[in-house]
Amino acid sequence: MLFTTATGYALRALAAMPEDGSYCLAKDLASRLELPGPYLAKILQGLVQADILESVRGPKGGFRLTRPAHRITVGEVVIALEGPNSMEGCIMGFPSCGGDHPCPLHDAWGAVKAQVATSMTEATIRDLQLMDLRNVKEGKGRPSDGRP
Amino acid sequence: MLFTTATGYALRALAAMPEDGSYCLAKDLASRLELPGPYLAKILQGLVQADILESVRGPKGGFRLTRPAHRITVGEVVIALEGPNSMEGCIMGFPSCGGDHPCPLHDAWGAVKAQVATSMTEATIRDLQLMDLRNVKEGKGRPSDGRP
DNA sequence: CTAATTTAAGACTTTAGAGTCCGTTTATAG
DNA sequence: CTATAAACGGACTCTAAAGTCTTAAATTAG
Numbered sequence: 001m002l003f004t005t006a007t008g009y010a011l012r013a014l015a016a017m018p019e020d021g022s023y024c025l026a027k028d029l030a031s032r033l034e035l036p037g038p039y040l041a042k043i044l045q046g047l048v049q050a051d052i053l054e055s056v057r058g059p060k061g062g063f064r065l066t067r068p069a070h071r072i073t074v075g076e077v078v079i080a081l082e083g084p085n086s087m088e089g090c091i092m093g094f095p096s097c098g099g100d101h102p103c104p105l106h107d108a109w110g111a112v113k114a115q116v117a118t119s120m121t122e123a124t125i126r127d128l129q130l131m132d133l134r135n136v137k138e139g140k141g142r143p144s145d146g147r148p
Numbered sequence: 149m150l151f152t153t154a155t156g157y158a159l160r161a162l163a164a165m166p167e168d169g170s171y172c173l174a175k176d177l178a179s180r181l182e183l184p185g186p187y188l189a190k191i192l193q194g195l196v197q198a199d200i201l202e203s204v205r206g207p208k209g210g211f212r213l214t215r216p217a218h219r220i221t222v223g224e225v226v227i228a229l230e231g232p233n234s235m236e237g238c239i240m241g242f243p244s245c246g247g248d249h250p251c252p253l254h255d256a257w258g259a260v261k262a263q264v265a266t267s268m269t270e271a272t273i274r275d276l277q278l279m280d281l282r283n284v285k286e287g288k289g290r291p292s293d294g295r296p
Numbered sequence: 297c298t299a300a301t302t303t304a305a306g307a308c309t310t311t312a313g314a315g316t317c318c319g320t321t322t323a324t325a326g
Numbered sequence: 327c328t329a330t331a332a333a334c335g336g337a338c339t340c341t342a343a344a345g346t347c348t349t350a351a352a353t354t355a356g
Contacts, residue, residue, distance in 0.1 A: 007240070008242070012240075012241065025303095038345070039344065057353055058351095058353025058354055059301045059354045059355075060302090061354090063303085090149065091149060092160075092222070093159070094156070097279075104279065105222070111260075116253065116256055116257065118256075119256040120253065153314070154314080174333080185316095196334095204322085204332085205331085205332050206322055207330070207332065208323080209323070211333085
């Protein structure tokens, strides 16, 4: 994967948040997505500090998006968790690689980075929710939890 | 970087190998490239097992390419050190992401992977040597070691 | 007020990659 | 044959990411 597992977990959790703005629990997200609970909780707390989620403690508490899902981009989440420079540098690690001394993969990699960066700023959590829904409806995603 | 540091070191070392087929020492490569010596030596030993380098022990020994530099691709080195699946999987880590349930970055990432994969199988160690030479000639690369 | 529930915060453990160290083996030079 | 120079192999340490655990703080229900 291009991103860290924490970022992947965060995106999956955001995609699984309820669409109606109600609060949901870290514990529930973790069990639905089959992710390590305490670790996911810590990641969600980081998203609170990044102003992507807001939280309330205690019974009836939980996490929810600070904004409508279509106003939170994937890129914003990546930057919040990995910093703004996560895709910098030569793909092969050549320190001398640059505009005037490109390595053989420099142009291909540069195009790739630009493409991914653009896609990240255009894709929103809403898009992830829609994908997630598709999977659930067709029975390929998470199992329903069996409660009537 | 997309690859591990070991792969980056390997590519830089291969690019710095002498072009005339003479043996060169892990120690010398490490000092020229300013890389950790014992670690580079271990990586080079891995390349011997992958039939990319051959070695002889003892005085006058060292490492050299098993083939002309233009017959060793960057992709071959990457596969030798990271396995054949290093670029598989969803960029965001969505386990359900696939051809019929693409995540919002799936197509962009797929194009990227294809592009990089193609470039990797086309670029050879020879190409890296040429880039390296350019840098040295124009004085941007490694410093000469100062010994008279 | 008390008990229960949930996030918050931070210390702790685990794991894998990065990097070091040491003893062994193989070859060369004298 | 001996000393030296190198690769070889494995065990070891270091570091950061991944993941766990414990305690505190906030909120709700009774």
